[in-house]
Amino acid sequence: MNIKSLLLGSAAALAVVSGAQAADAIVAAEPEPVEYVRVCDAYGTGYFYIPGTETCLKINGYIRFQVDVGDQPLNGSLSNDSDWDARTRGQVQFTAKSDTEYGPLTGVIVMQFNADNASNQSAKLDSAYLDIAGFRAGLFYSWWDDGLSGETDDIGSPVTLHNSIRYQYETDAFYAGISVDELEDGFYKTDEDPNNVGVAVGLGGKAGAFSYQITAGYDVDNEEGAVRAMGTVDIGPGTLGLAAVYATGPSSYYTKAEWAIAAEYAIKATDKLKITPGVQYYSNYYVAGDDFSDDDAWKVGLTVDYQIVDNFYAKASVQYLDPENDDDSTAGYFRLQRSF
Numbered sequence: 001m002n003i004k005s006l007l008l009g010s011a012a013a014l015a016v017v018s019g020a021q022a023a024d025a026i027v028a029a030e031p032e033p034v035e036y037v038r039v040c041d042a043y044g045t046g047y048f049y050i051p052g053t054e055t056c057l058k059i060n061g062y063i064r065f066q067v068d069v070g071d072q073p074l075n076g077s078l079s080n081d082s083d084w085d086a087r088t089r090g091q092v093q094f095t096a097k098s099d100t101e102y103g104p105l106t107g108v109i110v111m112q113f114n115a116d117n118a119s120n121q122s123a124k125l126d127s128a129y130l131d132i133a134g135f136r137a138g139l140f141y142s143w144w145d146d147g148l149s150g151e152t153d154d155i156g157s158p159v160t161l162h163n164s165i166r167y168q169y170e171t172d173a174f175y176a177g178i179s180v181d182e183l184e185d186g187f188y189k190t191d192e193d194p195n196n197v198g199v200a201v202g203l204g205g206k207a208g209a210f211s212y213q214i215t216a217g218y219d220v221d222n223e224e225g226a227v228r229a230m231g232t233v234d235i236g237p238g239t240l241g242l243a244a245v246y247a248t249g250p251s252s253y254y255t256k257a258e259w260a261i262a263a264e265y266a267i268k269a270t271d272k273l274k275i276t277p278g279v280q281y282y283s284n285y286y287v288a289g290d291d292f293s294d295d296d297a298w299k300v301g302l303t304v305d306y307q308i309v310d311n312f313y314a315k316a317s318v319q320y321l322d323p324e325n326d327d328d329s330t331a332g333y334f335r336l337q338r339s340f
Contacts, residue, residue, distance in 0.1 A: 043097045043104065054098055061092035062339040070331025088115045091126065106131040108140075127161070134177075137165040142181060143202035143215040144253060148230065148241040151317040152278030152301035153262040155228055155245045157217075157253050159186050166200075174205035181217075186252025189222055189290045196221035196252055209234035217253035224251035238267035250287045258284035258292045272307040285323055295324040301332075311339045 040047040040056035047056040110127040129138025145160035168177030183196035204213035218225040226247035247254040264278035280299040284292040301319035318332035
């Protein structure tokens with residue numbers, strides 16, 4: 001019995017030792033390395049490398065709440081007799097950049113979402129274009145979208161977002177370019193189809209406290225053109241802005257008047273508060289049939305911008321329009337916007 005017990009005990013001990021050695025031989029798999037997002041500082045702040053690539057991506061945008069006041073304010077509903085309307089907008093922009101032998105290759109996509117209420121909402125592609133070596137092609141805003149800093153001036157095209165191709169040469173203090181624009185949803189005369197084409201040129205720059213911009217466009221199908229000049233200069237506690245525009249006739253580049261002049265003075269009252277009064281005069285105001293009318297008009301207004309905190313500001317604007325042979329009107333809005 002002693003010998004049998006000894007043999008059984010020895011076998012059990014060997015089994016335990018063998019099991020322990022087998023357990024020690026198991027090696028856990030090493031976790032795969034995680035590729036963390038890297039900051040890309042080659043193109044300014046906010047860019048990061050898309051993991052696994054050398055392409056830099058930036059995501060930015062804004063959230064806006066706005067209340068419009070006036071006669072059927074800006075919601076486009078002729079059946080709405082309310083004198084105010086609240087709207088909300090969310091916009092996000094994706095900008096991708098990478099180095100090539102021709103310079104940075106840029107791609108931009110801007111998505112915009114608008115809500116007048118819970119059921120009346122819209123989503124649209126606000127811009128989408130590629131850019132390399134000064135050439136740009138896609139859906140983007142023209143130079144005619146630019147204006148003075150306040151809300152009184154009315155010196156832009158009725159539609160400024162086009163499918164276009166353009167070339168622009170630029171330095172830190174100067175730019176000049178030419179574009180070919182599809183004017184499909186712009187102005188067209190009664191004997192023309194809504195599929196126009198236009199050619200626009202733009203140049204501008206800065207010289208110390210002075211900045212300037214000259215923009216011109218020729219609507220090929222309507223056979224009409226327009227030219228605009230703008231300039232700003234720092235004077236005293238603010239910036240004086242002046243602009244003038246002339247059109248040979250109504251076209252997709254300008255339809256408000258045969259000619260107009262605008263002025264404003266943007267007063268920087270404090271680091272956070274800017275107050276901008278403005279005025280504009282129209283000669284042969286608006287379109288009657290296929291040509292400008294013989295009426296004139298005046299417009300005066302005031303815009304107030306206040307930065308509440310970084311990336312969050314409030315804006316209020318009120319504008320008064322007095323056409324020669326039509327009812328005068330007052331309209332405005334209050335806006336809160338958070339940028340990121």
